[in-house]
Each structure stands twice: as structure tokens, then as C-alpha cells.
Amino acid sequence: MIELAEVIRELRSELDQAITHAAGQNLRFEVGPIELEVTVAISREASAGGKVKFWVVEADGQGRASSSTTQLIRLTLEPKLVSTGRPPEVSGQAGDQER
Template identity: 45%
Template sequence: MSDFSEIELSTAVRAIREQLVQAALDGTGAPIRFEVGPIQMDFAVELRREAGAKGGVKAWVLSAEAEARASRATTHRVSFTLTPKDAATGGPVEVGEPEAGGTSRFGAGR
């Protein structure tokens, strides 16, 4: 695709998973960890039939600008909730920050 404002729906979900994995790895041994709750995802998608032997229908996530350009007949709203689970334990995923937190920078931008 030449328009970088559109990505496959599977790529968007994969990016969320990779970020959660990285956050969990970054938080290994952290004094404070957070349990990841359900993740609500809401996208405007365009369904396209791909040509070729392995053709099929793919969903492309649209940016707000691309959605405005697309016709109403070709765009759809897709919403779903993901509940992350630890693959080894089946329990909830936890993320954390490896560095201890502090309050020294609170209010610094004012």
C-alpha cells in the first residue's frame, strides 16, 4: 500500500500485543506492577478483496483523514475487547516499570 495511514487490522492488534509483551519484560522485578485489564479496540476499517491465488478479504484500519475520504459504503466500524492472558500461566498479564517511581517531576510542566 502506498498510503501509510492505512494498516491491516491484524498488524494493529499485533502492535498492541508486542507493546504489552515489552511492558511486561521492562517490568520484570519491578517493585510495583499493574494488572492489564480488558483492552477495548475500536477501528474504522475498509474491507478489500485481494486478488491472486491466496486472495481473500482483508480489513484495513483507516486514519480519520482516510475515513473521511472513503465512501460510507466501503467503511465499517469494528469494535472488540481483548483480555490479555499470560501464555505460561493462563493468568492476567502484569506490566511495570523497572525503575522505582518518584514525585520529583510532578507539576514540573506548570
């Protein structure tokens, strides 16, 4: 399992890469709301002032998690650029690969 925060960090990184690769492209796509649906396991630390953590259940691990400890959550993320407050734009060409 991985933390929900890590999933969101990775999504942000992927979008940032797409924006970077869009530089100089004539055709751009505005990124609209992103709907993320994940199955999470919830854990609570027992120490004083303990925190609740949300762990994303990986596809191969779902058979091992009990249904009483997992929940399906849906998040709608609306990405905005810090510099403009507007939704980002991405583009690319078919066959583009990471460099």
C-alpha cells in the first residue's frame, strides 16, 4: 500500500511533466477537473496526538484487505497554476516519449 498523499504527488508530477513537454506546441488542452477514485485503508496511530493516515490499496493487495478496513473514496481535483490561478494546459504529439 502507498499513502494517498504519494498518489497525489505522483499525479502532480505527471501533470507537471506534461506541461513541460507542451512548451512550443501549437495545440494545447486545458486540464479540467480530475476525478480520482481509490480504495483506501485507514489507520490511526495510537500515540497521543496520533494521526489518521489513508493508504491506497494496490490492485494486487485488495484480496488481502478486509472490507471492514477499506473504503472507496472519490476526489475531484481542480488543478490551477500558481502563477496565474488558471487551469494548466498540456499538449503533446503521438509517440512522444520521456527523455
